[in-house]
Amino acid sequence: MAKGYWVSVYPAISDPERLTAYDKLAGPAVQAGGGRNLSLLPSRGGRVVAHEAGITQRVVLIEFDSFEQAVAAYESEAYQKALVALPDDVERDFRIIEGID
Numbered sequence: 001m002a003k004g005y006w007v008s009v010y011p012a013i014s015d016p017e018r019l020t021a022y023d024k025l026a027g028p029a030v031q032a033g034g035g036r037n038l039s040l041l042p043s044r045g046g047r048v049v050a051h052e053a054g055i056t057q058r059v060v061l062i063e064f065d066s067f068e069q070a071v072a073a074y075e076s077e078a079y080q081k082a083l084v085a086l087p088d089d090v091e092r093d094f095r096i097i098e099g100i101d
Contacts, residue, residue: 001065001066001101002066002067002098002099002100002101003063003064003065003066003067003098003099004063004064004065004066004067004068004069004070004071004096004097004098004099005061005062005063005064005070005096005097005098005099006030006035006060006061006062006064006070006073006074006094006095006096007060007061007094007095007096007097008058008059008060008061008092008093008094008095009055009057009058009059009060009092009093010057010058010059010090010091010092010093011055011057011091011092011093012057012089012090012091013057013058013089013090013091014087014089014090015087015089016043016058018087018089018090019058019086019087019090021085022082022083022085022086022087024085025078025081025082025085026079026082028078029073029076029078029079029081029082030062030073030079032073032076032078033064033069033070033072033073033074033076033078033079034064034065034069034073035062035063035064035070035073036062036063036064037060037061037062038061038062038063039059039060039061041058041059041060042056042057042058042059043058046059063099067096067097067098067099070096071096074096
């Protein structure tokens with residue numbers, strides 16, 4: 001079975017401190033849904049080298065055992081509560097993708 005991945009890139013974050021409430025809710029929701037964080041945020045020592053139209057802002061990569069599990073985690077009540085805490089001034093490109101078997 002192919003794994004599922006959440007890929008999030010944040011082109012614009014006006015105030016990174018305002019993401020704290022979202023992070024506190026999203027982390028446990030992702031773990032409860034079976035997700036494993038595969039990336040380290042630049043603000044926590046993670047390194048990013050951007051090419052072409054890439055950005056060096058916050059990039060998040062989370063792995064799930066299946067695509068269906070990744071979708072279910074996003075749709076979970078716990079993660080939906082985290083989304084409510086995501087500040088309006090944060091621009092985010094979020095997608096769920098299926099890995100190669």
